[in-house]
Amino acid sequence: MATTLRKVYLPTVVAGRPNSNGNWELIMTDAAIGIAVFLDDRTSFDRAVATWRGRLPAYIYLKSDGALPKPPPGGKYDTEAEIIQYWHGQTTFADGLAQETCRDFGHTGWGLAAAAHVAETARIQGLDLYAEGADRLRHAMGLHAGLQLGEAVPSWLCGGKVTLGLGPTFEVGFNALHNRMGIGMTRTQRLVEQTRPAGVSHFLGWETLTHAGNPN
Template sequence: MFKHPGVLVSRAQLDFVRANLGNEPWKSAWNDLQGSPYASLSYTAKPRADVECGPSSNPDNGCSDERKDSMAAYTHALRWYLTKDSRYAQKAIQIMDAWSAVITKHTGSNAPLQTGWAGANFSRAAELIKHTYTGWTQAGRFAGKLRTVYLPPLIAGRPNNNGNWELIMTDAAIGIAVHLDDRASFDRAVTTWRGRLPAYIYLETDGSLPKAPPGSTYNTKAEIIDYWHGQTKFVDGLTQETCRDFWHTGWGLAAISHVAETAHHQGVDLYATAKHRLRRAMDLHARLQLGGTVPSWLCGGKVTRDLGEHFEVGFNALHNRLGYDDIPYAKQWVEKSRPAGVSHFLGWETLTHAQNPRYAGMGGSATPDFDADGVGDLFSAAKGTLTIWNGKGGNKFGPTTAIGPGWSPYF
């Protein structure tokens, strides 16, 4: 059984935010959201039946409109929950109803990624409205379009594309699966994520070469090097798109974190699998973004430093929930970049996830996950109560059942 609302944000997380809207960093983030065109009650949706998106959304026949409308729906859903002003819930519904009345397909070469961008935001908006507001009469129609128009291409994956594509698509797929209470699609999204994670972020324990994405046609050393944009030396935290640019790399890392966050709310601990890769990748790219020297062996000595506000969700999970203190550059970049705004499938993540310790979803229904070494990392919880020690001698989270000082399920 799925826990609702449970797509990227939980009720407990949002209640934490509501209690802190007058404090930083949430105050500045909240002010930004309220002043955004996406949060305006005069916002008007521009739906269409066929969203046609070519390379880099050219042609752009409804692509930008759908992305903006899905972000506006999510923004209004957040504003509804944080204010309890029903006008914002009704505006979110108005936007989603406009789209569910007409959308039939996405076409063009960029269609799978476009479906991911829009599907991620629409699933978050629909989840919040359906499970925190009464009176959405067309909720079933919208859910039907998520199932028939959005989910099929997302679940199919894109193993030969740059990794951010399939990761963003999986982010949308797991969100839609939760909203639809679709366990089979949820499990399939998790399987895709598990396969793509080591094919996107390298660790030296992987061997001399990165792993190929499951289902891809990359079978040789030369093909994998070409897929990794010509990089021949591999170190912990390097990603498949590092030598492309940091913007798309940030998207990939954000999507990895989003999937893990949604799974976390459903009692599945994917952070146990991603924690080492995410830490290394986030800190490596943040260090270079902040002006660190680029070694000659990395991307020919030149990288494109265009990292965006992509780390808030992952950083919160790693640093604030799991207690990792060994990501100083990621911490500096996250705090320097606040408050995070919006970008395609990323919206208001300083507001929703900064310093947010809530463990919603991680009660007795949690199911175990394993690292590559096969060692189970997930704690068990009797009757949903637990105390987790972070292994650093003092911090603990959760209600009452202490497992023991110094013990940690994460190290």
């Protein structure tokens, strides 16, 4: 297994995918950091962390970023027109908006879940990425949770219409930010509790069982 992971899977996932929608690269980074830990490969671990640090601000916008979202490092999107196209035509940006919000909430949920997974794996290894990404993650989860719960879609957001379908993707991030760090997340908590218990889907597995109310 170790040989297959090192020679077949790791070279692909650790390379990233800066020109694809952000959930791709975040899920790849989730896989890469997990494989790196299994293989005790510090170089690949550090590379995955570097990818996460570059991709998270290119996936979740904060007003402090400026007028436009940050482009994915190593990617081809760098002009205003290209970034707007990459963000699926969105021209107004607010705290917590994600690169795939105007695509659909299913892919956005996967991206946010993968971002939290990377931070969770790093935390277990003694590196606190949550401290770096808490503001982006909490705003993103809150924004999307509120809309998933039925809040009105503002006219400036995705032409006033979004495609819902987050699924149970916030257990890991919610547990870390709310239960461990004490951040108030009312809308996210409502959504997480409504979608419990989380089962198995794609790269997600039994996260209510593993993370609900887990202080460790």
